[in-house]
Amino acid sequence: MKAILIVCDGLGDRPIKELGGKTPLEGAKTPNLDRLAREGICGLVHTLGVGLRPGSDTSHLALFGYDPGVYYHGRGPFEAAGIGMDLKPGDVALRGNMGTVDEKLVVLDRRAGRIRDTSPYAKALDGMVIDNIKFEVKPGTGHRVGVVMRGRGLSSRISDPDPHEIGVRVHEARPLDGTRDAKFTAVVLNKFLEESHLILKELKANEQRVKEGSPPGNYLLIRGAGYVAEIPSFEERYGLKAACIAGAGLYKGVARLLGMDVIKVEGATGLPDTNVEAKFRTAVKALKQYDFIFIHVKGADSLGEDGNYKGKKEFIEKIDKAAKTLLGLKDTFIVITADHSTPCALKMHSGDPVPLLINGPGVRVDEVREYGERNCMKGGLGHIRGLDLMPELVNLMGRARLIGA
Amino acid sequence: MKAILIVCDGLGDRPIKELGGKTPLEGAKTPNLDRLAREGICGLVHTLGVGLRPGSDTSHLALFGYDPGVYYHGRGPFEAAGIGMDLKPGDVALRGNMGTVDEKLVVLDRRAGRIRDTSPYAKALDGMVIDNIKFEVKPGTGHRVGVVMRGRGLSSRISDPDPHEIGVRVHEARPLDGTRDAKFTAVVLNKFLEESHLILKELKANEQRVKEGSPPGNYLLIRGAGYVAEIPSFEERYGLKAACIAGAGLYKGVARLLGMDVIKVEGATGLPDTNVEAKFRTAVKALKQYDFIFIHVKGADSLGEDGNYKGKKEFIEKIDKAAKTLLGLKDTFIVITADHSTPCALKMHSGDPVPLLINGPGVRVDEVREYGERNCMKGGLGHIRGLDLMPELVNLMGRARLIGA
Numbered sequence: 047m048k049a050i051l052i053v054c055d056g057l058g059d060r061p062i063k064e065l066g067g068k069t070p071l072e073g074a075k076t077p078n079l080d081r082l083a084r085e086g087i088c089g090l091v092h093t094l095g096v097g098l099r100p101g102s103d104t105s106h107l108a109l110f111g112y113d114p115g116v117y118y119h120g121r122g123p124f125e126a127a128g129i130g131m132d133l134k135p136g137d138v139a140l141r142g143n144m145g146t147v148d149e150k151l152v153v154l155d156r157r158a159g160r161i162r163d164t165s166p167y168a169k170a171l172d173g174m175v176i177d178n179i180k181f182e183v184k185p186g187t188g189h190r191v192g193v194v195m196r197g198r199g200l201s202s203r204i205s206d207p208d209p210h211e212i213g214v215r216v217h218e219a220r221p222l223d224g225t226r227d228a229k230f231t232a233v234v235l236n237k238f239l240e241e242s243h244l245i246l247k248e249l250k251a252n253e254q255r256v257k258e259g260s261p262p263g264n265y266l267l268i269r270g271a272g273y274v275a276e277i278p279s280f281e282e283r284y285g286l287k288a289a290c291i292a293g294a295g296l297y298k299g300v301a302r303l304l305g306m307d308v309i310k311v312e313g314a315t316g317l318p319d320t321n322v323e324a325k326f327r328t329a330v331k332a333l334k335q336y337d338f339i340f341i342h343v344k345g346a347d348s349l350g351e352d353g354n355y356k357g358k359k360e361f362i363e364k365i366d367k368a369a370k371t372l373l374g375l376k377d378t379f380i381v382i383t384a385d386h387s388t389p390c391a392l393k394m395h396s397g398d399p400v401p402l403l404i405n406g407p408g409v410r411v412d413e414v415r416e417y418g419e420r421n422c423m424k425g426g427l428g429h430i431r432g433l434d435l436m437p438e439l440v441n442l443m444g445r446a447r448l449i450g451a
Numbered sequence: 452m453k454a455i456l457i458v459c460d461g462l463g464d465r466p467i468k469e470l471g472g473k474t475p476l477e478g479a480k481t482p483n484l485d486r487l488a489r490e491g492i493c494g495l496v497h498t499l500g501v502g503l504r505p506g507s508d509t510s511h512l513a514l515f516g517y518d519p520g521v522y523y524h525g526r527g528p529f530e531a532a533g534i535g536m537d538l539k540p541g542d543v544a545l546r547g548n549m550g551t552v553d554e555k556l557v558v559l560d561r562r563a564g565r566i567r568d569t570s571p572y573a574k575a576l577d578g579m580v581i582d583n584i585k586f587e588v589k590p591g592t593g594h595r596v597g598v599v600m601r602g603r604g605l606s607s608r609i610s611d612p613d614p615h616e617i618g619v620r621v622h623e624a625r626p627l628d629g630t631r632d633a634k635f636t637a638v639v640l641n642k643f644l645e646e647s648h649l650i651l652k653e654l655k656a657n658e659q660r661v662k663e664g665s666p667p668g669n670y671l672l673i674r675g676a677g678y679v680a681e682i683p684s685f686e687e688r689y690g691l692k693a694a695c696i697a698g699a700g701l702y703k704g705v706a707r708l709l710g711m712d713v714i715k716v717e718g719a720t721g722l723p724d725t726n727v728e729a730k731f732r733t734a735v736k737a738l739k740q741y742d743f744i745f746i747h748v749k750g751a752d753s754l755g756e757d758g759n760y761k762g763k764k765e766f767i768e769k770i771d772k773a774a775k776t777l778l779g780l781k782d783t784f785i786v787i788t789a790d791h792s793t794p795c796a797l798k799m800h801s802g803d804p805v806p807l808l809i810n811g812p813g814v815r816v817d818e819v820r821e822y823g824e825r826n827c828m829k830g831g832l833g834h835i836r837g838l839d840l841m842p843e844l845v846n847l848m849g850r851a852r853l854i855g856a
Contacts, residue, residue, distance in 0.1 A: 097842030101855025397846035
């Protein structure tokens with residue numbers, strides 16, 4: 047038995063007047079998803095709990111069965127892992143941009159003119175050691191970078207040095223609690239940022255930019271410090287050899303931190319123009335090597351955040367077309383759900399539960415005929431939490447561990 | 452976005468043969484409640500958990516999102532706050548009656564002839580200090596009083612000095628656990644009751660009563676010791692400026708302890724003759740000043756405890772008539788539920804889940820056409836716990852805090 051889990055980011059929504067009181071998913075023509083629902087079992091998922099409004103990182107941890115209360119200590123590690131950085135328990139990771147500051151350290155441009163490649167900048171800073179803490183710096187996409195701090199006595203309980211706006215001076219990291227580790231981490235990080243600024247100011251690559259009239263990348267604007275906890279791998283936990291197919295870094299990062307392989311797919315962009323069908327086709331092929339494929343599809347979330355209900359509905363129809371690839375697979379469970387709702391009316395994540403369908407051999411097929419928020423309400427799985435999804439799936443696959451004797 | 456939460460005390464019930472197998476709510480004609488349900492989303496609430504039988508205090512804490520396991524340490528504080536006493540963390544509060552005892556401290560009358568005003572009695576005892584513990588004593592309604600103990604080292608783990616029956620000697624407070632605080636609290640309280648008795652025996656007001664042939668108020672019969680815990684205010688927790696409209700003291704007390712303002716309404720009695728419409732009208736007006744109004748309506752509970760299913764059904768119809776005031780409000784969520792069931796067949800609180808409707812902009816309207824226990828079973832909110840209600844509401848209002856990033 048194998049499984050494909052498709053997380054359609056931000057899929058859930060609320061009734062929209064212009065769609066005749068339907069949600070984008072309810073309004074979309076989705077014959078393939080409907081068929082999967084009709085021949086499967088459905089329900090609603092409260093990823094973090096009833097009414098709780100999930101971030102993208104916490105909701106994915108919950109869907110994979112990892113309690114965010116235990117395993118989530120800030121976003122940094124997931125972003126760093128997403129750009130291929132290797133992390134160890136005890137590390138503190140941050141994400142950030144190459145930015146531009148003036149002589150008084152006032153932020154002029156948070157992205158240094160949307161600098162295209164931060165490799166030379168990252169390389170100039172990578173490997174610095176301060177007070178026995180080693181700093182790893184790697185380029186992300188575009189103007190982005192990842193920073194990993196490694197050594198003893200680190201904490202993620204520090205404030206963001208990135209002021210998140212222009213026209214103000216960069217911040218110093220401050221400890222957010224009274225522990226020695228938080229104070230130490232803030233002190234070391236501030237020394238690193240100061241030292242980095244001196245190095246970046248003199249960097250060759252910046253000389254060139256200034257000549258061209260582009261803002262130099264002379265300051266690391268970093269945020270989202272996260273502590274890397276001991277985390278059992280997905281395979282250890284469920285006995286499933288797993289891989290991830292995603293466009294955006296964060297989701298690859300979550301998958302990598304759980305020990306999943308990441309499969310690269312041509313045309314998977316993390317944007318509404320992404321090639322959903324290529325992702326699904328790649329997943330089906332990868333089932334030969336893996337037991338479990340996690341596919342992340344971002345588009346519906348971005349369109350929800352724009353309030354673009356028409357675009358969201360059309361993107362869902364694009365997912366549906368691609369889902370044809372998933373019909374008729376043997377000995378395979380297809381799970382389609384979301385990490386959270388992104389109602390077009392709110393233009394942000396919400397705590398409204400998300401639809402869930404599980405299609406696969408032997409499930410108790412229920413009366414849900416179409417895949418949608420209010421149809422799934424009546425499904426046989428009822429209302430579950432995100433943390434319940436993997437146990438439910440592993441059980442349906444006949445691979446659950448016996449509790450007791 | 453604003454919200455009105457209406458808690459119809461003891462609303463839930465069980466099928467009653469004489470009502471054709473319907474519950475009082477199902478049997479009542481409730482066109483306005485039905486409309487709110489039809490245009491809203493419904494569900495069932497297990498206020499404390501499945502099958503758990505809630506008290507009035509614990510169930511309200513849960514509905515407001517405060518775990519009774521953390522914040523409930525006895526009823527006293529809620530009653531004391533309900534009669535306007537100010538409480539501080541660390542206080543122990545008790546409620547009680549002015550009673551009548553003979554020379555051997557045997558209880559002759561638990562309410563001292565239903566004495567009408569305990570002000571002179573409370574005043575005579577208020578402010579006493581024993582072993583560094585200060586006693587505040589304030590009059591409640593009729594024969595009732597509130598007692599607050601303030602100082603270091605207090606515990607609510609003591610037995611009731613009130614023997615709860617006549618013809619027996621008053622009890623001494625005894626520690627209910629082995630802690631020094633419980634022992635100390637019992638000792639100090641017993642000294643206070645002894646000293647109080649000496650003062651009350653000599654009180655002018657009692658001379659007058661004895662002359663008239665009325666039983667004197669010569670002993671404080673107190674019970675329900677409760678510890679006042681640190682409790683974050685409702686506004687702190689949800690960012691909602693809140694007010695309470697209630698007839699009975701306990702509910703005002705819960706609201707005051709959570710930092711809500713209490714709005715007085717003429718004709719709100721806490722009895723089945725209460726003016727429900729005046730309460731609803733006052734709430735709608737108060738929405739100008741507040742984000743959240745909690746309305747408590749007591750009648751259905753009292754009638755359920757009398758086993759008076761006909762009266763309960765009629766009282767529900769009275770609520771329904773008043774609910775007309777709530778139709779068509781803009782940018783406002785109307786939540787109608789109960790703190791617990793009070794089945795007429797049992798004549799007491801039960802753990803049967805209570806119906807819930809949430810009506811407001813953008814909710815995923817479900818297929819429930821009428822407000823009732825068994826219709827709400829099929830609602831889109833499913834089964835939730837009392838603690839889930841506020842997160843759900845705050846999420847629907849678009850005001851939930853993001854968890855993660």
